[in-house]
Each structure stands twice: as C-alpha cells, then as structure tokens.
Amino acid sequence: MNQKNYTILNEKKIRQLQKKDISKVSKHLSISKSLACTLLRENNWNANSVFEEWFSDEEKVGESVGLLPEQVSLNPPPPGDNLLCKICFETFKIENMSSGPCGHPFCTDCWKSYVSVSIDDGPGCLGLRCPELECKANPGLELIDLLASKYHKDRYYRYLLRSYLEGSRKRKWCQGPGCNLAVQIRYEELENYEELKNYDVICDCSYGFCWNCLEERHHPVGCRIVRKWMKLQTSDTDNSKWIASCTKKCPKCRKKIEKNEGCDHVTCPSPCRYEFCWLCLSPWKLFHLCDKYNKRKDKERRLESTREKLKRYAHHSERWAWNHKSRETALDKLRLAKKYKLPFAIEALEQIVESRRVLKWSYAYGYYLDSTEKHKVIYFRYLQGEVEGALEKLHRYAEKEIVKYAKVNFPLDDFTEFPARLVDATDVARSCTEKVVRAMANDVSEAETRRFSWVVLRDLFPRNRCRILFVRNMVLILGGYCIVSNLRFWFKEICGIICLLMLMLFIVSFGRRLVRRLQ
Structure with a gap:
C-alpha cells in the first residue's frame, strides 16, 4: 500500500464514533442506548453482528443480557409501599430503591457501593451484573450516570472507550509512549486484506508501528521473525545456556569457574586452590594426558557448539541494541532540528x-538467516557494512561538523560547500539502506546470482589472479592445520609457524596493493 489508507483519531473523535454506533443500534432495534451498548460490547462493537444475532433469535439474545419476557416481567409496586433490599435486608420506600433493565430493586446506598467497588476493580466493571442471584442483566449506562460519583463515572467511561478500540478490528491505539491517539484503517480502500500482515502506520506523534503485531516499525522483516526475536530478548534461557556452556564447577568445592583463555590447567581461586584439567575435570598431574574418549569429552564438544551459538547471538543482539540506542539519539536531535x-x-x-x-x-x-547458506550470509553482512560505513560518514556531517556552523562567526566559504556534502552523504546512505531493504524483502536472493566470496578480492586485485589462488591455498593450509591440531605438540608448532609466515607474506602483499589503489 503506497497511499495512506488510515486515519488518526483523537479521544473526542473516538467518543463521537462510539456514540454514533450506540445510537445506530438503539434506533434500528428500538431498544434503550444502555442495552444497545451492552449488545455492542458483547459483540466486539460490531453493529452488523448485533443485527444478525438479534433478527435471527430476538428472544435468545434478550435472555442472554437479562431481559425478562413481557409476561413474567416484574410489576412495580404501588407508590408508598416498602420494599426489602436483598443486600442489606432493610426495608425502604420505593423512591429510595433503584433497578436495572431487569427490574430487580435494591436500595440506592447498596447500588452505589456495588458500582464503586466494581469500577475500582478495573475494566471488569464493564461486565457488571445485577446483584440478584442468577440474573444476567447489565445495570447499564443510565444507572452508572445516576449513582456513580464523578471520579468513578470518568473511570467507567474511559474503560468503555478503551473497550471500543480494543474490541474493533479496524481501530487500534497508537503504541507510542504517552500517546492517546488511535489509528483507524479504511478497509474499503484496501485491495487485499493480506496487505495488513506487514503494514506500517505512522501516528501524528511521529511514532510508527506495525498494524499486525503492534511492534515498532520493522518492514521488510516479517512479524514472525520479530516475535521470535523479541521473545529471545526478554528470555532468561540464554543466560542459563551461557552459564552452562562457559562455566564449570570445581570438582572439590563445587564453585562455578569461567575460563575464557589459557591452557587446560585450571586452579580454583582461594581458599580452595584445587588443580584440575578443564576438559576431563580430573586432578592435574605433571605430565597430564587427556586424549582418551569419554563422556566428558563428548559433552565438551556439545558445550563448544553452544558457546558458538551464544557468541553469534551476542554479536547480533549487541548491534541490534546499539542501533536502537543510536536511533533514539538521532530522534532527539531531529526534534531539535525541527524546533529550530x-x-x-x-x-x-x-x-x-x-x-x-x-x-x-x-x-x-x-x-x-540460514548459516549453512554461506554466500547469503557473506553478501548480507557486506550490505550491512556498506550501510554502517555510509551512516558513520553521515553522522559526522549531520552531528559533528554542523556544530561549527552553529557559532556566530563560522567560516562562510566552507558553509557554501557543506550542504552539498551533506546531501551527497544522505543520498549514499539512502541508496545503501534501500539495498538492504531489497535484500531482506527478496530473502537475499541476489546472492544466488553472484559469487560474492570472491567479488571483493577481484575488486582489489583485478589483474592478478595468482593472488586469489594464493588466498585459496592459504585457506586450505589453515584448514589442514585445524585437522592436525590433535597431533603431537611439536608438529602443531611447526604447522603454526608455517601458517604464520604465509599469513605475514599475504598481509604485506595485500597492504601494498591496497595503498596503491587508495592513492
């Protein structure tokens, strides 16, 4: 949906729409507004649903809301008679008694206490029932207006207003902090209801949210991924996994120990000072060999896999949180820029x-993103890097360099060029962002049509294929080193030295080429 197919509603407009719906049902069914309000609320404020149920079985609908048939309706006693209140069991004159649409009378004081306590309990007061045993009638708006105090009346109508929004399919509250506006979708202008599955709306308070899941705007990322991610952000499961995978208990004192570097020889802190092997948890010996298979080693491999998953989650979570914080800061500066x-x-x-x-x-x-599809992962990270680089440059122009032009005596010659540089940086950031949006919308399908893993190298070395082969050979050697890493100590050291020398040669060659290109 390119055009704006929604309307922003304030509280006054919402109340007008609510009264209009109540009057419509009351007029068409020839019933009181109080009863019309009850029927609408029980049908999620859908007038068409109320009409269908009423005309299909009027008597059944009437009984469901406590309306008594005419032949068994309660006849009011003659004026001057005394009636017994079934709550306080005292007798009162008919003038001091009140009743709902069902006609069951109770004293005014008991009604007031009953109504005020129900409203104090919260939104459940909208489902208030007659105190008479087994009576389903709702006292209605007239009784609330008559008996409730101004404070309780305001609370009741606010609950009723929220019910009107929350029960409607085409109206929702703005999710912005402190905002009291609502958004109404114009369904008649939609070509397909499927469009609402990932549709962003922007309130007059400048806050944007997804119509489907009510989370902050996340197009083109789907609501399913957002729900999973937000659940992961608020879950303590990963903390438990980290403790289980990155710490072990000392075999002697059972204290939790974290090892993030060093060899497998671990010494528990004072006062325990117990020495043990990190892999098999057996006592440490002078010539300790931990090379035979056991359940502990199998468990260690599983824990290593868990550690890698946690590192991957931490990588994405930290950057997600940083971009969220950076966006909030930019929003504050945008408000100031609009103000001035x-x-x-x-x-x-x-x-x-x-x-x-x-x-x-x-x-x-x-x-x-599926980590087994390496070409997609590499290409997507490359696109993210492009956006981050363009944003850093734009941040520098829009937040730092602009400060010197806020002074009274700023350099006029530089200022004439500054807006052009700022516009260029903005266009670059917009272009890079659109690439990421297209990639997410198309499930990074563009990576399928290009061998991205060598694109960057071809850009750096367009005429020298030998160096590309050199990089490939290095990868193979490093892979071989990982394979033989379980062999004897001296052999591992030799392999490490060879790989280190080849890596140094490559860095020197790569650096020279890069410097020449930058020049």
Missing part, C-alpha cells in the same frame, strides 16, 4: 533515523 527549523539538517537526520531502524532489524533478520 534547520531544513538542510532535517533531511539528513530523518535518513539517519530510517537507516538505523532498517539496520537494527537487519540484525534480527541476519540472526535467523
């Missing part, structure tokens, strides 16, 4: 806010 009417800075800051939003959700998308 700085047009050349507003567009740049708006692009920073949008790019940070896309980059933020790209890390949630990247976390669930």
Whole structure:
C-alpha cells in the first residue's frame, strides 16, 4: 500500500464514533442506548453482528443480557409501599430503591457501593451484573450516570472507550509512549486484506508501528521473525545456556569457574586452590594426558557448539541494541532540528533515523538467516557494512561538523560547500539502506546470482589472479592445520609457524596493493 489508507483519531473523535454506533443500534432495534451498548460490547462493537444475532433469535439474545419476557416481567409496586433490599435486608420506600433493565430493586446506598467497588476493580466493571442471584442483566449506562460519583463515572467511561478500540478490528491505539491517539484503517480502500500482515502506520506523534503485531516499525522483516526475536530478548534461557556452556564447577568445592583463555590447567581461586584439567575435570598431574574418549569429552564438544551459538547471538543482539540506542539519539536531535527549523539538517537526520531502524532489524533478520547458506550470509553482512560505513560518514556531517556552523562567526566559504556534502552523504546512505531493504524483502536472493566470496578480492586485485589462488591455498593450509591440531605438540608448532609466515607474506602483499589503489 503506497497511499495512506488510515486515519488518526483523537479521544473526542473516538467518543463521537462510539456514540454514533450506540445510537445506530438503539434506533434500528428500538431498544434503550444502555442495552444497545451492552449488545455492542458483547459483540466486539460490531453493529452488523448485533443485527444478525438479534433478527435471527430476538428472544435468545434478550435472555442472554437479562431481559425478562413481557409476561413474567416484574410489576412495580404501588407508590408508598416498602420494599426489602436483598443486600442489606432493610426495608425502604420505593423512591429510595433503584433497578436495572431487569427490574430487580435494591436500595440506592447498596447500588452505589456495588458500582464503586466494581469500577475500582478495573475494566471488569464493564461486565457488571445485577446483584440478584442468577440474573444476567447489565445495570447499564443510565444507572452508572445516576449513582456513580464523578471520579468513578470518568473511570467507567474511559474503560468503555478503551473497550471500543480494543474490541474493533479496524481501530487500534497508537503504541507510542504517552500517546492517546488511535489509528483507524479504511478497509474499503484496501485491495487485499493480506496487505495488513506487514503494514506500517505512522501516528501524528511521529511514532510508527506495525498494524499486525503492534511492534515498532520493522518492514521488510516479517512479524514472525520479530516475535521470535523479541521473545529471545526478554528470555532468561540464554543466560542459563551461557552459564552452562562457559562455566564449570570445581570438582572439590563445587564453585562455578569461567575460563575464557589459557591452557587446560585450571586452579580454583582461594581458599580452595584445587588443580584440575578443564576438559576431563580430573586432578592435574605433571605430565597430564587427556586424549582418551569419554563422556566428558563428548559433552565438551556439545558445550563448544553452544558457546558458538551464544557468541553469534551476542554479536547480533549487541548491534541490534546499539542501533536502537543510536536511533533514539538521532530522534532527539531531529526534534531539535525541527524546533529550530534547520531544513538542510532535517533531511539528513530523518535518513539517519530510517537507516538505523532498517539496520537494527537487519540484525534480527541476519540472526535467523540460514548459516549453512554461506554466500547469503557473506553478501548480507557486506550490505550491512556498506550501510554502517555510509551512516558513520553521515553522522559526522549531520552531528559533528554542523556544530561549527552553529557559532556566530563560522567560516562562510566552507558553509557554501557543506550542504552539498551533506546531501551527497544522505543520498549514499539512502541508496545503501534501500539495498538492504531489497535484500531482506527478496530473502537475499541476489546472492544466488553472484559469487560474492570472491567479488571483493577481484575488486582489489583485478589483474592478478595468482593472488586469489594464493588466498585459496592459504585457506586450505589453515584448514589442514585445524585437522592436525590433535597431533603431537611439536608438529602443531611447526604447522603454526608455517601458517604464520604465509599469513605475514599475504598481509604485506595485500597492504601494498591496497595503498596503491587508495592513492
């Protein structure tokens, strides 16, 4: 949906729509507004649903809301008679008694206490029932207006207003902090209801959210991924996994120990000072060999796999959180720029806010990207790197360099070039962001048509294929080193030295070529 197919509603407009729906049902069914309100609320404020149920079986609908048939309706006693209140068991004159649409009378004081306590309990007061045993009737708006205090009346109508929004399919509250506006979708203008599955709306308070899942705008990332990611963010499961995979208990004192570097010889901190092998947890000996298969080693391999998964999650989670924080900071600066009417800075800051939003959700998308499809992962990370590089440059122009032009005596010659540089940086950031959006929308299908793993090397070395082969050979040698890493100590050391020398040669060659290209 390119055009804006929704309307922003304030509280006054919402109340007008609610009264209009109540009056419509009351007029068509020839019933009181109180009863019309009850029927609408029980049908999620859908007038068509109320009409269908009423005309299909009027008597059944009436009984469900406590309306008594005319032949058994309660006849009011003659004026001047005393009636017994079944709550306080005292007798009162008919003038001091009140009743709902069902006609069951109770004293005014008991009604007031009953209504006020129900409203104090919360939104459940909308389902208030007559105190009479087995009576299903709702006292209705008239009784609330008559007996409730101003404080309780305001609370009741606020609950009723929220019920009107929350029970409707085409209206939802804005999710922005402190915002009291609502959004109404115009369904008649939609070509297909499937469009709402990933549809972003922007309230007048400038907060944007997804219509389907009510989370912050996350297009083009799907709601399913966002739900999984947000659940992961609020879960303590990963903390437990980290403790299980990155720590072990001392075999002697059972204290948790974390080992993040060094050899397998571990000494428990004071006062225990027990020495043991990290892999098999057996006592450490002078010539300790831990090379025979046992269940502990199998468990260690599983824990290593868990550690790698946790590192991958930490990588994406940290960048997701950083982009979220950076976007909030940019939003604050955008509000200031709009306040002081700085047009050349507003567009740049708006692009920073949008790019940070896309980059933020790209890390949630990247976390669930299939890690076995290496070409997709590499290409997507490359696109993310492009956006980050373009944003850093734009941040420098829009946040740091602009400060010197805020002074009274700023260099006028430099300022004439500054807006052009700012616009160029904004265009580059926009272009890079659009690439990431297209990649996520198409499930990174572009990576299928190009061998991205060698694209960067071909750009750096366009005429020298030998160096590409050299890199490939290095990868094979390093892979071989990983294979023989379980052999004798001296052999591992020789392999390590050979790989280190080849790596140094490659770095020198790579650096020279890169310097020449930059020059």
